[in-house]
Amino acid sequence: MNLLITAIWLMLPAYLPNNFAALLGGGTPLDFGRNFKDGRRVFGSGKTFRGTIAGITIGFMVGIGQNAVAPMLGLPGFGSGLQMFLVLLGLSAGAMLGDLVASFLKRRLGMERGQSLIMVDQLDFVMGCWILTFLLAPEWFFSNFTSPVVVAVLIITPVLHRLSNIIGYKIGAKKEPW
Secondary structure: OHHHHHHHHHHHHHHHHHHHHHHHOOOOEOOOOOEOOOOOEOOOOOOEHHHHHHHHHHHHHHHHHHHHHHHHHOOOOOOOHHHHHHHHHHHHHHHHHHHHHHHHHHHHOOOOOOOOOOOHHHHHHHHHHHHHHHHHOHHHHHHHOOHHHHHHHHHHHHHHHHHHHHHHHHOOOOOOOO
């Protein structure tokens, strides 16, 4: 149970950005409505500046709050000063970046906005946040994302992703429940 709590705790700044991007997004698309050289949109209308900034900000702010209470709860923190900034940037912006890479890939495959690509949709943001956090704060990354935590994240994330998408669909923040 402690492993599960630790895995969710460490991933919370990465789990939240895409949900809040969908909830608070809209406006100008990141690709400005332009097409890639294959004639398809670069990312699509669902990836907006407002949503991306809101998602990263929420993930970052939640991480700061977590960091403040982590010692009282006996849970890992995100460091302090520059290290905390880099870790939270890696987790929150990396999650958004992973989702963007998946959107780019899906457009190249001819998939429309909202179409599901099994396991890519569930884990794109995890890979993005892990890669960026590793690049920005490798020592923190390896001391916290141990093998058991990584396995736990890979098992629980698809379940949590599905549940959050169903909730997002029911409250009207998403057009599809996947």
